[in-house]
Amino acid sequence: MHLYIHIPFCESKCHYCSFTSLRLKDFQNAYFKALKEDLILQISNFNINKSSINTVFIGGGTPSMIEAKAYEDIFEFLQPFLAKNAEISIEANPNSADFTWLEEIKNFGVNRISFGAQSFSEKKLQFLGRIHSQKEIFKALKNANKAGFKNVNLDLIYDTKLDDKKMLEFELLNLEKIKPLITHLSAYNLTIEPKTAFAKKEHFKKNAPHLMKFFIEKIKELGFLQYEISNFAKNENYICKHNLAYWQGKNYIGCGLSGVGFYENKRFYTAKNLKSYIENPCFRELEYLSEKDLNLEHLFLGLRSIVGIDEKSLQISQKEKAQILLKDKKLKFENARFYNLNFLLADEIALYLAL
Ligand SMILES: C[S@@+](CC[C@H](N)C(=O)[O-])C[C@H]1O[C@@H](n2cnc3c(N)ncnc32)[C@H](O)[C@@H]1O
Ligand code: SF4
Structure with missing residues (x-):
């Protein structure tokens, strides 16, 4: 079995992002209490046996803006259900994942860290509405390595209005510099999502398939193995098992606000509103797939x-x-x-x- 946990808090809202992310850290305690209740019921409803969860993905939002200690209870509860070599990933933003946070989260058993860098260009970072600098990306990667993470992913976004050949070459140059510090790369072609800042005006996207092809080819030339349209691993051992499970159509549990789960021919949706989720974390809306x-x-x-x-x-x-x-x-x-x-x-x- 596979498990996704959503942490819906962010320090600010990026211009392209439609993921559930709120600036309401005050609700953190109530949220984590609800999340544990949700996890307990899901594990019991799906009859999850001891040592049978093969992957956990804690995504967001920004899981790294929550102090590591807040996750302790959840990991303590999950421990018996985790398979021996379970892949346990967490998303982190370069500005909030400091060395202590990384070390503490690793001590709870997290063995894969995924940094949302999006770009190495200060201009593009600003354009995307990011609140960290290039320097902070390098620092976060070094800290993750120092903390002992052996599996590190970096997310990039391309095909924005600013992505001409020169910009992509700049991204590639930096990618080459940090290559020894990462084992995985996700390079996403920008999607203009409804209700985001980018959806309000035209022309935020470049729409240049030839540059997409160029970028992907160059990433492969850097030695990365492409195993999905947006995903690249250092080698077969670093293919993200959690993502692979989604694409293989495997069953997974989804917990947390806006969490989505899948079982055979059903999809399960949790509440989409923070107050409703905290009041009733075990609620699920069902969708039957033909x-x-x-x-x-x-x-x-x-x-x-x-x-x-x-x-x-x-x-x-x-x-x-x-x-x-x-x-x-x-x-x-x-x-x-x-x-x-x-x-x-x-x-x-x-x-x-x-x-
Ligand atoms: C769940 S999101 C956020 C993770 C983390 N909070 C961060 O910002 O780094 C995971 C990744 O999806 C990608 N993403 C989100 N919205 C996107 C969009 N509209 N188009 C392309 N990629 C997107 C970003 O690369 C992001 O790092
Ligand atoms: S991209 Fe990440 S940090 Fe930015 S709003 Fe979305 S979830 Fe939050």
Whole structure:
């Protein structure tokens, strides 16, 4: 089993972000109390056995703006349910994850840290509404290494209005400098999300597929293994197991405000409003997924990543189309699965197979 925990607090709101993040740290104690109640019930409802949770991902929001001590209770409760070599990730912002926080959180068993850097350019950081500097990114990475983290991810965003070739070369130059300090990179193409600051005006996005291709190729040339359209690992050992589980369609529990869980053909949503969540953390809204929904999801997620698509899951017409793509060398076939040879064409191929 896999577990996602959402920490919905942030120091400020970035211009592109639609994740649930509130500037209401006053509710921290009530939130963590509700979160524990939520976890206890979910673990019991899903009949989770001892040592059977393989990955935990604590995301946000900004988990690092909450003092490490606040997580102690949760880790104490989860400990017996964690598998021996469970991957336990936490998201952190460079300005709030100081050495002491990193050391303390590591002592609770967290073994993978994911820093939201977004860019190395001060101008782009400001444009994105980030409140940290380039210097703070370098410092956070050094501190994570000093604290003993052996698995460190960095998030970047590109295809913003400021991302011309020169800007991307600047990002790559810095990436090369910090390469020894990271084991994983997530490079996200900017999405303009509704209700964000970027959605209010035009032209925040570059929309340059040739630069996307250039950036991805150069990241690969730096020695990273691309295993999903936005995700790169130092080598196979550092592929994020939690993300992989999502793309493989595995079951997972989602706890915390705006948490989402998945079990067989159902999706579970927690309350989307802080007050409602604190009052009733065990509430779940259910969404039933049809065979068609599940098939579509399998196609899109499988083709965007090294997961691939299971031949058995394809309908007859889809199998015929997949054979055509195989002949065109757009897909390869191995051990009863089709694999995409170019992640940049993933959505196009998925649509072709689906329609
Ligand atoms: C859950 S978010 C936030 C994590 C953390 N609070 C931070 O800001 O670093 C995880 C990552 O999603 C990416 N992201 C969020 N919104 C995005 C958007 N609209 N377009 C592209 N990437 C986005 C960012 O790279 C971010 O680091
Ligand atoms: S990107 Fe991260 S820090 Fe910025 S608002 Fe979203 S969750 Fe908060």
